[in-house]
Amino acid sequence: MAQLSYVSGSVGLITLQNPPVNVLSAATRQGIMESMKKALNDPKVKSVVICGQNGVFCAGADIKEFGPNISGPSIVPLIYDIEVANKPVVAAIEGSALGGGLELALTCHYRIAHSKTRLGLPEVTLGLLPGAGGTQLLPRLIGIPASLELITTGRHITAAEALQLGLVDHVTQSDTVDSAVKFALSVEGEPLDSRRISKRPCPHLPDLDAVFEAVMQKVRQKFYGAIAPIACVQAVRAAATLPFSEGMKREQQLMSTLFTSGQARALQYSFFAQRAVGRWSMPSGASWNTSKARPVHRAAVLGLGTMGRGITVALAQAGVSVVAVEIQEKQLNEAREHVYATLERGAQQSGVSPSCANITYSHDIQAVADVDLVIEAVLEDLSLKEKVFQQLSAICKPGTLLCSNTSSLDLNCLASQTKNPELVVGMHFFAPAHVMKLLEVVYGSKSSPEAVATAMQLGKKMGKISVAVGNCRGFVGNRMLKPYIEQSYFLLEEGATPELVDKALEEFGFPMGVFRMSDLSGLDVGWRVRKEDGLAEPVGTSGQITRLRGGRRYSPLGDILCEHGRFGQKTGLGWYQYGRPGGRVAKSDPWVFNLLEEYRARLGLTARPIDQQEVLERCLYSLINEGLCILEEGFASSPEDIDVIYVFGYGWPKHRGGPMFYASMVGLATVLERLDHYYRSNPDVPSLKPCKLLRQLVASGSPPVHKWKEITKKIQNRL
Numbered sequence: 001m002a003q004l005s006y007v008s009g010s011v012g013l014i015t016l017q018n019p020p021v022n023v024l025s026a027a028t029r030q031g032i033m034e035s036m037k038k039a040l041n042d043p044k045v046k047s048v049v050i051c052g053q054n055g056v057f058c059a060g061a062d063i064k065e066f067g068p069n070i071s072g073p074s075i076v077p078l079i080y081d082i083e084v085a086n087k088p089v090v091a092a093i094e095g096s097a098l099g100g101g102l103e104l105a106l107t108c109h110y111r112i113a114h115s116k117t118r119l120g121l122p123e124v125t126l127g128l129l130p131g132a133g134g135t136q137l138l139p140r141l142i143g144i145p146a147s148l149e150l151i152t153t154g155r156h157i158t159a160a161e162a163l164q165l166g167l168v169d170h171v172t173q174s175d176t177v178d179s180a181v182k183f184a185l186s187v188e189g190e191p192l193d194s195r196r197i198s199k200r201p202c203p204h205l206p207d208l209d210a211v212f213e214a215v216m217q218k219v220r221q222k223f224y225g226a227i228a229p230i231a232c233v234q235a236v237r238a239a240a241t242l243p244f245s246e247g248m249k250r251e252q253q254l255m256s257t258l259f260t261s262g263q264a265r266a267l268q269y270s271f272f273a274q275r276a277v278g279r280w281s282m283p284s285g286a287s288w289n290t291s292k293a294r295p296v297h298r299a300a301v302l303g304l305g306t307m308g309r310g311i312t313v314a315l316a317q318a319g320v321s322v323v324a325v326e327i328q329e330k331q332l333n334e335a336r337e338h339v340y341a342t343l344e345r346g347a348q349q350s351g352v353s354p355s356c357a358n359i360t361y362s363h364d365i366q367a368v369a370d371v372d373l374v375i376e377a378v379l380e381d382l383s384l385k386e387k388v389f390q391q392l393s394a395i396c397k398p399g400t401l402l403c404s405n406t407s408s409l410d411l412n413c414l415a416s417q418t419k420n421p422e423l424v425v426g427m428h429f430f431a432p433a434h435v436m437k438l439l440e441v442v443y444g445s446k447s448s449p450e451a452v453a454t455a456m457q458l459g460k461k462m463g464k465i466s467v468a469v470g471n472c473r474g475f476v477g478n479r480m481l482k483p484y485i486e487q488s489y490f491l492l493e494e495g496a497t498p499e500l501v502d503k504a505l506e507e508f509g510f511p512m513g514v515f516r517m518s519d520l521s522g523l524d525v526g527w528r529v530r531k532e533d534g535l536a537e538p539v540g541t542s543g544q545i546t547r548l549r550g551g552r553r554y555s556p557l558g559d560i561l562c563e564h565g566r567f568g569q570k571t572g573l574g575w576y577q578y579g580r581p582g583g584r585v586a587k588s589d590p591w592v593f594n595l596l597e598e599y600r601a602r603l604g605l606t607a608r609p610i611d612q613q614e615v616l617e618r619c620l621y622s623l624i625n626e627g628l629c630i631l632e633e634g635f636a637s638s639p640e641d642i643d644v645i646y647v648f649g650y651g652w653p654k655h656r657g658g659p660m661f662y663a664s665m666v667g668l669a670t671v672l673e674r675l676d677h678y679y680r681s682n683p684d685v686p687s688l689k690p691c692k693l694l695r696q697l698v699a700s701g702s703p704p705v706h707k708w709k710e711i712t713k714k715i716q717n718r719l
């Protein structure tokens, strides 16, 4: 797991050997310890170089080992031994140096990095802090402000930025190990005291209290409810105010609290869930390891509204050549300018040249004739999309994959319009499409595994976290949103206000409550769907309101707002008022309070006090129940799929893992009991009826999320 070899006569080369990313597992730590000891005791060795096998230095501690029973030598004393070594130790950093990997490098006396290396202390994203001395060493090396920024965000930086910050001593374009060995030879015998970071004072900051206060405030706001970023600030403060050994004790204290926290468990679960969704499978048994993706060199985007523009940007940024098609000339010109400006902005931010050359524009659909894949992003109207798919099927070369960005329409209907339905899949992007990480890849009943594999691979290339899901109404994310929104309307009928509901959800950790979010995305979108479904009907002059539609409880409150032209931010009025069309700042609106009072009076409803707990239980547990139905029906293949969709597409707080993980933390028996309770008092709300899978999971002793698959399979086999 770590190998000592001898090079250039006097250099001991320690190579970490734990593929794929050389994490510091127990065996690797043991290996480093033994190799260091051997090298330091060997009189032939005058300097040491530490590197990682296969072009990766080290991705830090082995997250899989985290838990109550960690074995093997602990990291802190191990890396302390490196710093006190009396022979120069040089880190040869390439690939990644993250977390404990960077801390290992920080205790080396010199750091040589390859220009393509990424460095960082991402522990905060795992609910932890850099607990192997990172919070005490980094500020002594690069100062307090830069350390605070890196440690509280977990941001990975380039070698160039690391050099600028003074985090590495030298950046090389050539062979990193060779460069490090040459460097090691050049510093053999030189004094090392000034190279030991722990011996340095923390750079003085005149307005220390003000800096920490400001950062603490920012962190509390930005990472609302998350405990790790706060502990990170506290640990860096210890570096600024205490001697090194005391600071280390403080770091350990804070780390031990985080280590056993539910938030750390949730974030570490999420780390592995993000990777697990790549190992997709379909009910047919086809899966990621049996299906080959096709190369996509040239793609087309059809329809250049908001979504189409974002998708064009994302494809171009991924280096895919794009044909962007919009029939309407004016819209096409606007889109061209918009895409250009977005790419320019992105390039300025990332420091790379913009990818505009990758895009050609056309108002003629024939321009898609020779592309490998088309993403249709026209208006969300089934008959329009059906027509487009007929045209695409006739125009495109044989084998072209036809994808739809629909967020809710039946993919099988679109596929049935084509000659090759096996080549049709959904690619459901989230707005803004070049920013949001989530992509739902939707397979219909005839989609081929090859088509799914291609869409999943293209998503990855575009930097998305792609999740393969089945073709049910609203797919996974939007289907689960329906009962959540429905409950929020019912709560208003019963006495709540938009403010109360939003506050409960925002304090839970959502960036926006359900009403502020609806105002942002536009109330007319759901209204149109409800009208198509025959649910939304005008209240009319008679003032008759029916609250039972299709045998289920229905709240027309959203429809009433739309009838008054209140579509949310874009009209300046929705559940809140925004001052002007397009305004962003939500203010309470007395008009809405009056509406709610009149509405309740007309229906003879008495408002009752509703607390935040009820809001959370009804909105979140009904959403969770829907997620469990989706699993039961096989439209998602694992709870991880659902959790990743919610964290990366719907603002579910990261430190709560996702709805399925959260349910398991709350206790499945509790979720079941509360749903039973609410369903008893609302038998006309089917989404509150606990699903079979939930009952089965509870009956099986509420196993942890990673064991749900066994029970889901049993239910599916019985169905």
Ligand SMILES: CC/C=C\CC(=O)SCCNC(=O)CCNC(=O)[C@H](O)C(C)(C)COP(=O)(O)OP(=O)(O)OC[C@H]1O[C@@H](n2cnc3c(N)ncnc32)[C@H](O)[C@@H]1OP(=O)(O)O
Pocket (backbone or CB within 6 Å): 020, 021, 023, 059, 060, 061, 062, 063, 064, 075, 096, 098, 099, 100, 101, 122, 123, 126, 130, 131, 132, 272, 275, 276
């Ligand atoms: C006292 C405590 C001291 C220190 C605390 C820590 O060090 S906490 C760990 C901090 N490190 C990280 O957070 C790094 C996490 N890893 C990554 O960001 C990426 O994996 C990386 C290194 C940039 C490589 O990305 P790439 O896309 O190339 O590969 P992928 O992410 O798919 O990873 C490959 C497989 O390696 C597994 N893995 C990666 N890092 C770790 C880790 N730190 N511990 C355990 N396992 C890790 C990852 O899950 C993949 O596994 P697979 O089975 O193939 O899905």
